[in-house]
Amino acid sequence: MFNIVLFGGPGSGKGTQSAYLVHLYSLYHISTGEVLREQIRLGTELGKIADSYISKGNLIPDDLMVQILADVLDKQPDTKKGVIFDGFPRTLPQAKALKKVLEERGTKLDAVIGLEVPDDVLIGRLINRGKETGRADDNPETIKKRLVVYHNQTTPLREYYVNEGIYLAIDGNGKVEEVMERIVHSLDPIRKPDNSTAAWRLK
Numbered sequence: 604m605f606n607i608v609l610f611g612g613p614g615s616g617k618g619t620q621s622a623y624l625v626h627l628y629s630l631y632h633i634s635t636g637e638v639l640r641e642q643i644r645l646g647t648e649l650g651k652i653a654d655s656y657i658s659k660g661n662l663i664p665d666d667l668m669v670q671i672l673a674d675v676l677d678k679q680p681d682t683k684k685g686v687i688f689d690g691f692p693r694t695l696p697q698a699k700a701l702k703k704v705l706e707e708r709g710t711k712l713d714a715v716i717g718l719e720v721p722d723d724v725l726i727g728r729l730i731n732r733g734k735e736t737g738r739a740d741d742n743p744e745t746i747k748k749r750l751v752v753y754h755n756q757t758t759p760l761r762e763y764y765v766n767e768g769i770y771l772a773i774d775g776n777g778k779v780e781e782v783m784e785r786i787v788h789s790l791d792p793i794r795k796p797d798n799s800t801a802a803w804r805l806k
């Protein structure tokens with residue numbers, strides 16, 4: 604199994620890069636944001652709770668989030684190959700819980716890919732995404748709040764994973780393909796992309 608976390612601020616390219624990495628390394632993609640948005644679309648009780656946090660730019664409480672994640676892992680047989688965690692963990696308690704959840708399932712994290720992008724670039728990307736996709740939390744007020752939450756609650760994870768010895772700092776600025784190539788390059792010593800999908804690599 605090969606498990607990686609894509610880590611970075613809102614708009615850092617986690618979802619975009621996940622789409623490539625899923626193909627390159629034959630992994631299962633878990634975006635906790637997508638799981639929550641699906642519940643909101645379906646109008647479930649969980650969706651209602653999630654919406655009350657997401658619309659304000661706040662994080663869903665850790666206990667609930669960890670439970671949702673463990674459920675996804677257990678219900679999807681595809682996760683046995685390995686997982687890209689996109690948007691999870693976002694707090695230290697979540698990171699510690701993830702370690703435990705993976706240990707209980709006989710596996711561990713292999714790498715944390717940190718997409719490092721300056722705030723002004725993030726804001727520009729999110730405003731554009733809001734215009735293009737109509738995503739409800741991509742409005743100027745909520746974006747500001749999400750960045751504050753990111754810096755207060757999520758950035759301490761960088762140091763946590765540096766200490767765990769699995770943090771890979773990636774310059775997340777630039778074209779999508781360039782960033783992807785940087786990720787593939789930095790993962791190279793740990794795991795090569797599958798041959799069948801090697802064509803996705805840039806020259």
Ligand code: AMP
Nearest residue numbers: 635636656657661662663668690691693
């Ligand atoms: P994302 O699609 O990853 O940007 O997530 C959108 C929103 O979903 C976030 O702003 C949070 O409100 C919520 N969310 C997603 N993942 C998590 C998580 N791991 N912990 C808490 N809240 C989360």
